Amino acid sequence: MSVTASAANPLIEVRKVTKRFGGTTALDQVSVTVEAGELLAICGENGAGKSTLMKILCGQYTEYEGEVLLRGQPLRLSGIKDAEAHGISIIHQELNLVEELSIAANIFLGREMVRGGFFLANGEMNRRAGEILTQLECRIPPETLAGQLRIGDQQLVEIAKALSLGSDVLIMDEPTSALTEAESARLDRVIGQLRQRGVTILYISHKMEEIFRLADRIVVLRDGKNVTTVKREEVTPREVAHLMVGRELNWDRQPHGEKDSEYSVVLEVCQLSRRWPQHPREWKLREVSFTARAGEILGFAGLMGAGRTELFECLYGNSDDEVLGDIFLAGKRVRFEHPAEAIAAGMAMVTEDRKRLGLFANLNVGENMTLNSLHQDRNAARIVEKGRETKRCRDMVGQLQVKTAGLQAAIGSLSGGNQQKCVMGRALLTQPQVLLLDDPTRGVDVGAKAEIYRLIRDLAQRGMCVLMASSELPELLHLCDRLIVLNEGRITAEFSAAEATEQAIMEAATVNSAKGRGPSDQNLGGGS
Amino acid sequence: MNWLKKYQTELVLLIGIVLVYGITAYFNDAYIERFQYNVTTLILHPAAILGIFALGAAVVIISGGIDLSSGSMIALSAATVCLLMVLFSHWGFATDGRLPAWCIAAAMGATLLMGLLVGTIHTWLITVVQLPPFVATLASLVGLRSLAIIMNKAVTASMGNQSIKVNVNDPTFFTIGEQWWIAMAVFLVLALFLYVILNHTVLGRHLYALGGNEQAAKLSGIRTERLKWFAYSFAAFTAAVAGILFAARIQQSDPESQGRAGELFAIAAAVIGGCSLAGGIGRVTGVVLGAIFLRTVIDAVAKLVTAGSDDFEGMIVGLLVVLAVAFNQLTDSKEGWRKQFFPGFFGTAALASVSLLVMAVASFSLRMSGRETAWRDGILAGVLTAIVLTVFKLVAIFAKRERARVATSGNLP
16 A cells, blocks of 8 residues: 655544544544654543544444545444454554464464465464564564563564554554553654554554654644644643643632641551552552541542552552552551451442442342441341331432432433442442542533532531542542642642642643652662 | 332243143143142152252352352262261161161251351352362362262271162151152242342342442452352252252162252253343242242153153253243343344354254154154154244344345435
8 A cells, every 4th residue: 555645635534523422422523634654643631532533543433423534535434344454453552462372373363364275374374473573673483472471562463463454554542551661662663663664653642751752743632622733843742731631620619728737637648559560660559658637538630540549449458469558547557458348447439430340230229329338227137127228228319319210220220420329329328437439420421520529528528538539630620628649650749729730730640750760769660 | 010020030930830730731631630749749849859959059140150069969968968877877876777866867967067068168269269160160060979979889888788879768767758848848948048148138138249240249348258158058058958858759879860960950940030140130939930840841741742751851951941041131132032043154054953953852752752653743843943943034134134224225325
């Protein structure tokens, strides 16, 4: 396929594409043009719509409004295979290799070479795979099982797969998020090589430094809309960060009172570290320390993979990794081995992925809510008294204003917002001292969001200590009394409500945290 | 209406039991003439024993696991209880050929305790060694029966003449095995116990939660390993109870045949009773009726073809399980009955296979029941099946074309 760059005739043109998931609009009238042979960086906050756009381009989402043109021709992809046939490949953040198969088998998966129409031509496939890998500076034998490779090499296998398909458009979704410095450098060189061959690259990244090193142009998305497309030379990283977050705030900022002296410290975390086995970063969390008071809403900001969920897991006793450091709850040192212990001690958590980690599709609304606290309704004979259970549940449904046909209704019949209220109700029915909220408004419509915010504020006013992680900055700014920014497992900034601005938070969240490392830590990072 | 929807499975099974019994009675006079014998000895007694360990299988299935060991567990517990009783009389505890009550109670108690131990080992293998439940209980499936055989041989050898089977001649034990209502009473007590646990205790709610979403259950502070301990121990315990009743019924431990394929019957009864193999769904009432329904059908077929019911058991169970699961999935799925059952080239191959299977089943079954024209009739049945299914396939293809035409003519180019 001949690729000639010409400004008049873009390679890919996305015209006013809109994608909705139920009530939420992930992409709203987004238009992007991609020139042949360029490296176009796509940036935006979590949830800005980058991945959705890429999934449309690679054929994963087939239903959307608007149109996509490839070389001037309208393109309606029917699936990933179809996209590959058109020369478009994607390299996902979570790699899609079959770990039990060899590199060569992975590269040719689904289109294996055969001899005599039936027998696998393993030799031929290994040879071809070897050739491609060599071009990519990867000297691993193609017979090696994919599962034995480091992440960086697995990524190269995905790239090799794309090359063997003859793809001339390559989409990379945060390719360096799990790479070591050396692997990142090699990826840079591979990208240079690909570009020499005329491959067009769409590059999603949070890391400003990378974007400014590699990109020709930068598309900024925000809240599913495209903000602007700029040439790299014409902007500074600071300006791009500003473009990413510079939305108008939808809410008035609440006046946040100082809560230092009158409220007691409920939770104190000292030098908490959590290992990350077999990963170049080595630590999911590194020396995290903070305190949280009763009646306070403490926010945790950070990009995907910054360690927000990992931190909450540690606090909630749901970590299988080695954890160092101390946690004090109401002045007592605690170390929870199981969420049951955390709940008994007065912690409650609302998990991030509602469907996977929160809901029980086989239980009804009432059963979903009382699950964590059902033992309260037992009588002397250890039988659950349905009357007591129903009463507690009905009170909570009223308090949270859950819209449901009844306590017997199937949980799946509720809207996302009401499901989330049920999950919060489950946590609240355990009467916790400390409430951990991990992205509590994800997949929730605007109306329910406002209700959930009001609820959180009420809880804090009644003296609960609320820790809230969110990928939506405005939400954190709106609700929180204090804000902690996590970046690659470390705290890089802490703001009071008065000091915090979106730009400042974004800078702290995207700054290369390695620059802040002490000498001892640099050894840790470089040892891989 | 709501109530009807919830207990749909139970209702269908009840109607099914009455219907199957009625049809059999119409064709076979024995069902009317020897009504009591048929209902109690041939249906309810075996159904109760099957139901007992089906309850255990159901608890494990509801908690999201699977227990393949119950058949072998039955063989092992039958061997244990018989050997203990034989040893007790060997040691001279019997007076006038009758063991005192405490001896029988001790033998049974020890057997039940052994059930709990086996359940504990299963739980340990699953939660600590982290074997999949399928593998852990598969090991027991092959291992425990072999252990029972060795136990019988070893103990009988030490008492004089080595044998695989162990006979017990005790009047009390005989009564326990002979009276159908004893098995039924044990079944109902266990069913009631399980009903209370599942519907009225924290433990029960947590079992459903575990089966529905294990990760979320752990995050809800549920000690999932303790729940599994209950589930697998209860399963092994009920298999031990069934093993004792099996042994009492024939006054013998026969580890080579006792409880063979029992695990599959138990799982079948649970699934027919509405348990989902994906976990989290199932009710005691369904399992009870599932066991009775399964037994009724097996007995009905035996009556109709006038051959040993044992020979047909496997075929009936297989068919019923497929039908029950397919029925549940079709009523739950979006496509429902509009689903295309024989799509594409593969569908044609499946269609031919199903027709051939029908032909084989029909002709051999008819031959066994002594019909002269069995082969001709069997082939006819196969051909008829093929024709009917082909018509279905064609209708489905045309319906799909029609839908596609309607869909495309409206909007897209």
